Amino acid sequence: MESPNRRLKGCRLNGASAFATAALLLVSACGPAAAPANTAPPAAPALPSIAPPPSSLVAAGSGIVKEGFPGEAKALNGAGATFPAVLYSKWFNEYEKVTGVKVNYQSIGSGGGIKSISDATIDFGATDSPMTDEQLKAAKNGPILHIPAALGAVVPTYNIPELGGQQLRFSAGSLTGIFLGQITKWNDPKIAEDNPGMTLPNKEIVTVHRSDGSGTTYIWVDYLSSVSKEWKDKAGLGTSVNWPVGLGAKGNEGVAGEVKQNPYAIGYVELIYAIQNKLGVGLVKNKAGQYIEPNLAAVTAAAAGAAKNVAPDLRVSIVNADGDASYPISGFTWLLAYQNQNDKAKGRAITRALWWATHDAQRFNAELGYAAVPDDIVRRSEELILSITTAGGQRAFPHQLPGR
C-alpha cells in the first residue's frame, strides 16, 4: 500500500479547476485499491466548477508560524460547525506536521460549538452563524472573539429531469416565492421571467429544507430575510426557522438526497454537496442585477464587497453584498476563542494556531471547496488575534511583529 501521507496532489490534473474531476476520481483513481497515480483522468463531466483562488491571496503574515514553539500546549481541542469540518481536518493535519501541535476538531454543529466554548469545555469553538449578544454575555470566561476562517456559498439545487444540462436562474423574488409556498409550479411566470427561452414543466414544486438546526439554513434564510420583508415576518432568521412549506431533511446530505429522489424538488445545500451529488445548481441574481453562478471567486467577491461595512468584531453577514461579481448567498464560518486565556501554554498554542489558520492555511481552502478570506478581513483578524491576552494581561501571541 502507498504511504498514508502521500498526497492526492500527485494524481491530480494541473490547476485547481481540476478539483471537481479529481474529487470524482478519488475513489477510482486514488482509493485504497489504487491505480497508478499518474493515470490520466477522463474528461470532466459538465459540473459547476470551483474556480481557482485569486492569486493575490497569499497573505502577508504567512510563514511566521513555521515550527513548534517552546512552552506552548501540545494539544488543543475544538468543536463546532459541520460545514468547515473537512477543511479543518485538512488544516490541522498539516498543522501537526508543521508544529507538532495536535489540534483535535470535532464537528458537533454550530450550536454545539457555541455551547461548548461558552461552557469552556473546549479550547476553541467554531460556528457558521455568529453568536448573539445574549450568547456572548453568557460565556463563562469573558469575551469571545470571532475569527473568520473561510467562506461558503449556499446554493439552490433542483431536480427537473426535463432541463437536462440547462442551468436555471433565480431572482430574490422567485426564491422567496417558492420557499413561502406562493410559487407552486415550475412554469410560474416569475420563474419564467428569469429564464427566457427555457421550457419549464407544468409540475408542482416540492421544496426541501433542513430539519436540524444548521449554519447552512442560517445563511439561506439570512439571504431570504434580507431581500424579503415578508419572509422576515413570516419565517424569520435563525439556524432553524418556521418553514411555511416543504419537506424536512437532516443535514446537507439529507437535503441533497431528498432532492435527488424527488423529481421537481428544490432545496438548498452547501456548494460542495451540490457538486459531489451531481445535482443541478441555480444561478442567483445579485444586488447589481447580475445572475451569478455560485463559485469560490464569486463568494470571495461578495466578502470583498461587504468588507467596507464590516463591524470591528467581524460578526458580519455578507448576503446580498454589493459588487457586480458577488454571489449573494454567501457567509463566513468563524473560529471562536476567548480573549482572555488563563493558561499561558494554551494561549500561546491557540494564538499561533489561529494566526496560521488565517494566513498560511488559507491556501488549502480552494482545493476543498471553500473560499479564502479576503485580505482586508485577514488584517482585521490579526488585530483580534493580537488582542488575545494571557495571565497578567500579556499578549498571548509569542512572536514579534514589526511595528506591533
Next chain:
Amino acid sequence: MSRPAASAPPMRAAFVQPPRPSPFNRNASSGSARSRYLVDGVMRGLIVSAAAAGVFLLLVILLYVVVRGLPALNLDFFTQRPLPYGEVGGGVAPALLGTLEMLTVASLLGVPIGIGTAIYLSEYGRGPFASIVRFVVDLIAGLPSIVVGVFVWALMVRHVVGNYNGLAGSVALAIIMIPIVTRTVEEMLRLVPDTYREAALGLGLPRWKTIMAVVLPTARAGLITGVVLSMARAGGETAPLLLTALGNQFFSADLLAPMAALPVQIYNYAVAPYDDWHTKAWGSALVLILVISLLSLATRLSTRNTLGER
C-alpha cells in the same frame, strides 16, 4: 377446530381417524387428525420461516456491510490515524484504540456493579428495597442512551473534569451496561436449582461461600453471556459518546482528554459529502463488527480456561 359435522361428505369422512388421547388438551375439542396435522404443519412452517427470516436479515446486513466495507480495509486502516479528505490512506486506529480503552474502563466500572446487583436481587433481595432496585434497573434499561449521555455530560464534562474526556465516555457506557448485566445475570442465577444452595448450606458453607463457590460457577455461562451482551451494546453506542468523549482524529490514550471511538468515526465519515469517506464509513462499521465479535469470542475462550469445564 370444530368436529366434522355428521353430514360431512363421505370423501372427507374416510380420513377421519379416532382421536388419540393427548396429555395436553384432554378436554379441548380435538379436531380431525388431518386438520391437526395441517395446523401442525402450518405452525411449524411459520416458526421455521420466522427463524429463517431473522437469520436471513442478519446475514443480509452482515453481507452488505462486508461487501461495502471490505474495499476500505487494508493494513493502514488498522494502524493509521484518519487523514483529511484528498489524501490517500489513513485509518481508524485512534478510534479502534479509543473504543477498546473506553469499553475496558466501562466494563471495570459496570460489570462488578451489575453482577453485584444481580446477586443481591437473586440471593438476598426481599421486601420493598429489592422492588425499588428492580424498578430502577428496569428504568435505566429503558432510558434512551442519549439521555445517559446528557446526564454524564452535565455532570462530568461541564463540572467534574471541565472538558470533554474519555472517562466520561466510559462512565456513560458503564451506565448503559449495568442494567443489561443485572437483568441477564439475575435471570441466570435464578435458574440455579435451590437444591444446590441447600446442599452447600447443609454442608456448613457460609452463604457468601455458597454464592461464590456454587451459585456463580453454576451460572457461569449465563454470566458471560450477560457481560458480552452488554459490551456489544455499549460498543455500538454513538449518541452518549458524541456528548462525552467527543472524538479525536489524533492518537490519545489520555482518559481525561477527548478520545476517539469507532461509532463516532462511522458517523463522521457517513455524513461527509465524499464517496471515498462513505466507503471508509462502511469499513469502520465492518471493523466495529469484527471488534465486537472478537471480544465476545475472547471473553468466552478466556473464561472457559479459568472457570473450569463447561
